[in-house]
Amino acid sequence: MKKAKTAPAAPDPDGPRRRRSGNRREELMDRAAELIAAKGFDGASMRDIAAAVGMLPGSLYYHFPSKEDLLREIHGRVVSGMAARVEQALEGVESPWGRLEAAAEAHLAGLFETGSLVAIVSPDFPKGHEDLNEELRRQRRDYEQTFRDLFEALPLAPEADRTLLRLELFGALNWTPVWYRDGGRYDPRRIATVYVETIRRAYGTG
Amino acid sequence: MKKAKTAPAAPDPDGPRRRRSGNRREELMDRAAELIAAKGFDGASMRDIAAAVGMLPGSLYYHFPSKEDLLREIHGRVVSGMAARVEQALEGVESPWGRLEAAAEAHLAGLFETGSLVAIVSPDFPKGHEDLNEELRRQRRDYEQTFRDLFEALPLAPEADRTLLRLELFGALNWTPVWYRDGGRYDPRRIATVYVETIRRAYGTG
DNA sequence: GATTGCACCAAACAATCGTTTGTTCAAAAC
DNA sequence: GTTTTGAACAAACGATTGTTTGGTGCAATC
Secondary structure, X not given: OOOOOOOOOOOOOOOXXXXXXXXXXXXXXXXXXXXXXXXXXXXXXXXXXHHHHOXXXXXXXXXXXXXXXXXXXXXXXXXXXXXXXXHHHHXXXXXXXXXXXXXXHHHHHHHHHOOOHHHHHOOOOOOOOHHHHHHHHHHXXXXXXHHHHHHHOOOEOOOOOHHHHHHHHHHHHHHHHHHOOOOOOOOXXXXXXHHHHHHHHHHEOO | OOOOOOOOOOOOOOOOOHHHOOXXXXXXXXXXXXXXXXXXXXXXXXXHHHHHHXXXXXXXXXXXXXXXXXXXXXXXXXXXXXXXXXXXXXXXXOOHHHHHHHHHHXXXXXHHHOOOHHHHHOOOOOOOOHHXXXXXXXXXXXXXXXXXXXXXXXXXXXXXXXXHHHHHHHHHHHHHHHHOOOOOOOOHHHHHHHHHHHHHHHHEOO
């Protein structure tokens, strides 16, 4: 027989202290993401990250087997978040150009909100971690497929190169964190609108 | 009297051993630039650089007072080199669109030839070196003035935002090293042509 | 022929890096 | 009530980092 207090016959999958885990791990990833976005992967040391969550350096290795794996998961979560954000922005939008613009704006907003982590990590990562770099690229490739599809749906003049136009837009968007300043002349929506409008005026039919 | 071999009565401003200096310093900067472009600023250690030129780590400090200063000079030289390259590409080209296209192609070629050092260093450099970052940005600002002028000369529709269009083109160009592969479908000239042509078709008048 | 000074070597410096190991301690499971 | 386990601490590990210091050979100068 069991007392009411000890009652955990069922695995208690979401008890009063949230199954005692996952909680802290997510906070850890959030803080680490901020630091890596701000100071770069090499710039943010495990000691910095540990201090930011109020732990000791070694304790991080209970949650993640290595610094590379930490980045792997953070990068994956950020990319997934951006994918979800874009997906949501596309909901209910019908016209091909409207969809591309919505996606571009969502992408840009996601970049800024995450401290441009993806854009920062992307370019400078043939360091010594070539295998890691490859996985990060794979994570991004899935995300970029959405944009491939969006460009496929555009009504364009026959001489337009959809691939190159997509790379042009994507590059322009991903470079914005380099010059963008919060509260400046341009906001994310304006930037996305103008960039997409350029392509539309150049090659759009209809 | 002097033997023919020892002959340096005149200051010998460009003698057989090139004034004994400058020589090696330039080689040092070249090798360092390659390494930094390939592995990033943090990724390329002073020992790596020293080994690449066949010296010992400490010997580098005879030529440069610190690693930051080394990067400062390398970055400056790379930017100057790109400016010169663009300047030369503009020689004799009269039409505004032709000039922009020539500049874009030269910029892209310069990016690839230097291992994209500028594009690599640019985005990820709010690390701990905020003052250094500021100087690098200043070096680039002078260079970018050329593009500002080029855009100012373009015959554009009145609703066009020259600043934003320049940032769009510049971003698209600077992002190419992320996806570009030598021997792939696209070469620098094609990329530059298409990117500029997009803007021209969108907002060009005349 | 003696002296100067450039360009480098040789060897270490303290600091910081990612990581490992052993221990602790409260909460959960039995 | 005992055992197990999740989650962290405490303290160090070897390696690598940028940098400094003192010495040294050799070419150029007087």
